[in-house]
Amino acid sequence: MDDDAGRLFRTYHATLVRYLTRRLGDRDWAEEVAQETFVRALRQRTIANERAWLFTVANNLVRDEARRDARRRRHLVLLRAEERERELAEPEPTSMERAEEAAMARKAVDALAERDRLALLMREEGLDYPEIAEALGLSVGSIGTTLSRARKRLVEAYEALQKKSAAGEGHAAS
């Protein structure tokens, strides 16, 4: 059991944190949710499909918390942002660009329907179609369609934002 717990943690912690970070845009929050997820896993006697179980629990924890506490969370996130401000020294141009890219990616991902977004993020973490189907309560046969739609919309949204940003810069320069 001890070995199981350690193995579970070593195998899935990094991928779960990355998934949650991509989903939430806040790594501290992501790590808290991941930690809570592993604590719950620890209480579970048997887990049939570990990866799908962990992602399902993490999804539900995020949803529960978001529902209960959306306003406070926004407040907290902004307080943290305030904290970060002093931690981040004056950013280099490259990190500015990266931040812009991240902001656009964030917007594009947020524009997706919830189901599409989760399916896409889980697929990126290597979950196979049956696992995604289990975590989202969908049929395995529908996952390909869900993913194709999600990818297409993500790329379209991102490109639209890029164009908008380029147009804004052009306007500012002229």
Added chain:
Amino acid sequence: MQHPDEGTIHAWLDGALSPAEARAFEDHVAGCTECEAAVAAARGLLAASSRILSALDNVPAGVVPTSGGTLAELVARSSRDTNAPGRFRATRWRAAAALVVVAGASWLVLHPQPRSVSDVTTSEQKAVAVAVDSVAVETPPPQVAAVIPQSTKPAAPSKLSSAPGSDPTARRKLVPRPTETVASRGDSLASRGRLGSSVGDQFGVAQTQAPSANESRSAAMPRVAAEVVAPARDAAGNVVTTDMMERRAQSLAKADMRALRQETQSVEKDQAAIDSVLAADSARSTQVQSYATLGAASGGSAAKMRGATSAPSAQAPLPPASRLLDASSTIDRAAGCYAIEMTGWSPEDQTDRGTPSLLPARIELQRAIGLSGDERGNRLARPAPGQPGLSPGVIGFWKPLGGDRIRVTFADDTSWVALTLAVAPESMRGPARTYSASSGRLRSTEVEARRILCR
């Protein structure tokens, strides 16, 4: 075969088709130019979306502490978090607690006699070993500290203290294991490594607790033990709500609250003592250096004492001496009363309710350290004497930022105002920002804090 739809193309690219399906798909595509183009487009989408998602990883983190080293502490935290708007790092607090803990460990090594009860020593050593380990992985100390009295008081039942103090195996059971995660990850992943260690430790603690819960603790804490062991499922068989955790957290938190208060006060006293030593001593850097050395040496002893193979206390988060000194002198010079003058904000900007502003017109930056919520570990900021007190639900605190600046924050559940001030004898200036969650507006202005007499 009809032309495959996009879902099938993506499924094929993802390797999700069965061998038979994949073969049929490939056969069709080989003879269909249209489908080849569709596959190429889908491949492009797949690569592009992957690249876009990887841009999401550019997120700063590590600005708030990850939670602690014991399951009990984590459970208690889950309850507190629903009421606390946020938690911040408190480096000096942690450093002070680290000093207290290593000093305690040293004292135990040098004075192995128990103070009153003959079997206290084992429990204390155990508790200090746990605490030293926990501090080494950057657990917020006030919460860790709660473990100590709890372990020395068999009368106060808790998950940790319920292991018999006289049990020679108890210490080993309770010492969090150093995990591979910690050892194998570099400094660049410090945050994740920290979490890894703490969760890994929780696994370690809980795994050793689970069997014994059935044996020795079931009589004392039947409900808690049952909840810890029982699988948590909802109707779908997967997820539990937080209700159960909160119930347990409440029962644990009540038992630990008194001990937590005592320990917090004690740590605060030590913090004050350290402050006065630092302020008075002209040879400050030497003094602090010796503290740091003592910390490392004592940490090693503590590690040997509990039979660990490594000495994680060597990584105890003592800040560099220069930073400690800088913070200390900044606090000394900034503490006092100030009249706040700002331009660019109407009072309505400072809170979404348009009620009295969060920021008092005259403030006092106190040396006292807050004990709860976001104030914990930070210095208190309050209305200056003679001003109306803080409104209910409003908190105020300040802390040194380095570079001889301080940050003063007043906040309630939905809005905050934060001043970043350059420390100066008569007048401190700097930017101020305020945010209101309901309006979603973030505004900035310049602020001047002019020193006044505290009366």
